[in-house]
Amino acid sequence: MRYSLKFPTLPISSVPTMPLTPSFSVPCPDVESLDAILPEEPLLMMGAGPVPIPAAVAKANTIVINHLGGTMAKVVGQVKTMARYVFQTNSKWVLGVAGPGSAAMEMAISNLAWSGTRVLSIKNGFFSERMAEMGRRVGADVSILDVEDRAVASLETVEAALRRVRPEIVTIVQGETSNTVWNHHLKDIAALAKAAGALVIVDAVCTLSTMPLEMDAWGIDAVITGGQKGLSSIPGVSLVAFSEAAWERVKHREQPNAHWCLDASLAENFWHNAGYHYTAPVSGVLALHEALRLVCAETLEKRFARHLKCSVALQEGITALGLTLYTPQACRLNSVVGIEAPQGLSPGDICGHISRQHQVEISGSFGLPIVRIGQMGEQCREHNLFRTLHALGRTMVDLGVAVDLPAGVAALEKSLSGGARPSVR
Numbered sequence: 001m002r003y004s005l006k007f008p009t010l011p012i013s014s015v016p017t018m019p020l021t022p023s024f025s026v027p028c029p030d031v032e033s034l035d036a037i038l039p040e041e042p043l044l045m046m047g048a049g050p051v052p053i054p055a056a057v058a059k060a061n062t063i064v065i066n067h068l069g070g071t072m073a074k075v076v077g078q079v080k081t082m083a084r085y086v087f088q089t090n091s092k093w094v095l096g097v098a099g100p101g102s103a104a105m106e107m108a109i110s111n112l113a114w115s116g117t118r119v120l121s122i123k124n125g126f127f128s129e130r131m132a133e134m135g136r137r138v139g140a141d142v143s144i145l146d147v148e149d150r151a152v153a154s155l156e157t158v159e160a161a162l163r164r165v166r167p168e169i170v171t172i173v174q175g176e177t178s179n180t181v182w183n184h185h186l187k188d189i190a191a192l193a194k195a196a197g198a199l200v201i202v203d204a205v206c207t208l209s210t211m212p213l214e215m216d217a218w219g220i221d222a223v224i225t226g227g228q229k230g231l232s233s234i235p236g237v238s239l240v241a242f243s244e245a246a247w248e249r250v251k252h253r254e255q256p257n258a259h260w261c262l263d264a265s266l267a268e269n270f271w272h273n274a275g276y277h278y279t280a281p282v283s284g285v286l287a288l289h290e291a292l293r294l295v296c297a298e299t300l301e302k303r304f305a306r307h308l309k310c311s312v313a314l315q316e317g318i319t320a321l322g323l324t325l326y327t328p329q330a331c332r333l334n335s336v337v338g339i340e341a342p343q344g345l346s347p348g349d350i351c352g353h354i355s356r357q358h359q360v361e362i363s364g365s366f367g368l369p370i371v372r373i374g375q376m377g378e379q380c381r382e383h384n385l386f387r388t389l390h391a392l393g394r395t396m397v398d399l400g401v402a403v404d405l406p407a408g409v410a411a412l413e414k415s416l417s418g419g420a421r422p423s424v425r
């Protein structure tokens with residue numbers, strides 16, 4: 001059988017004409033390919049995020065599939081199931097977000113707070129202040145409980161603030177990445193807030209899956225996380241979980257959320273009803289799926305133990321070099337380790353040198369006189385610790401700081417091998 005195609009014929013005069021070689025006012029730029037830009041040897045990402053990703057995550061991130069097909073629906077279902085384990089919640093209301101950890105933060109805050117909502121923000125530093133700022137931007141009446149640098153709020157101060165402010169929402173960060181403070185009272189603070197009738201929003205961007213956080217058991221109403229930190233996925237696809245109580249509030253608000261993309265009720269279409277909200281970042285969701293699957297394969301218990309062991313060993317190695325950790329032990333975050341920049345050196349000098357000379361990336365911190373080394377996900381591998389500690393020690397030597405590099409490496413090894421002296425056979 002033969003087919004013949006019939007095209008409608010237009011009278012020639014009605015075909016619009018356009019010159020094929022117009023003179024553009026913006027000429028075509030001459031740009032370099034990534035091959036010419038990226039370093040030959042990839043940098044080891046040991047800063048405060050993004051962190052290295054496992055091969056399975058990288059591979060998933062190369063795939064594009066139909067965002068509304070059956071495969072995607074299955075992937076989304078599994079992402080929610082695995083995320084519930086990682087958040088330790090049975091709540092149905094787990095959603096992904098196309099955006100950074102801050103977008104997940106804004107999703108939690110903009111859906112739960114609006115004009116006049118009384119919010120108490122426990123401010124430990126840069127990221128907890130961001131939650132307060134997002135609250136102010138949706139018109140909430142935000143009160144700040146300002147906590148001194150390198151300290152956590154005492155339960156008495158929190159109780160007093162709860163009595164004074166009578167908040168409908170409390171925001172708090174589990175690990176304040178900026179100054180490397182761990183809010184170790186989180187569980188008790190959540191209980192106090194709950195007793196005072198407030199919903200609790202927790203920023204767990206750098207801590208989720210690196211240390212215990214039990215959303216249901218601790219009575220937390222919204223937990224947010226990004227991809228590129230504890231989960232060792234890519235940046236740009238994040239997760240948020242709402243409790244039943246939080247979801248009730250989302251569903252009964254009178255004014256719609258001013259953020260269309262971040263409207264949780266619209267996001268429910270995609271994340272719970274296999275429908276369309278916006279085109280999901282399919283590759284990133286597949287990457288997140290693989291990252292979560294690896295967390296489940298490892299189990300939270302083993303993952304927490306790995307993070308603790310590696311971070312403590314790194315801290316011992318850094319101290320044995322002769323450098324000083326920024327945060328006192330009582331509230332020291334393990335997920336990101338802050339190190340005081342030695343006298344006369346700026347964080348920029350250190351980060352620049354270690355990157356150029358040793359291909360190891362570490363971070364400064366928003367004007368604080370520290371450098372930060374991450375201990376999140378794939379960063380917590382023994383070979384990465386040795387390379388990073390060595391690079392840090394050599395950087396100090398190169399920059400004229402007297403450190404004891406052999407002692408540092410020995411302390412790292414001793415800590416990793418359980419403090420035992422190697423047995424001689």
Ligand SMILES: *Cc1c(COP(=O)(O)O)cnc(C)c1O
Nearest residue numbers: 100101102127175177205206226
């Ligand atoms: C990194 C981080 C954020 C912000 O995440 P982005 O993905 O950069 O938006 C928020 N809170 C904490 C505790 C973080 O560590």
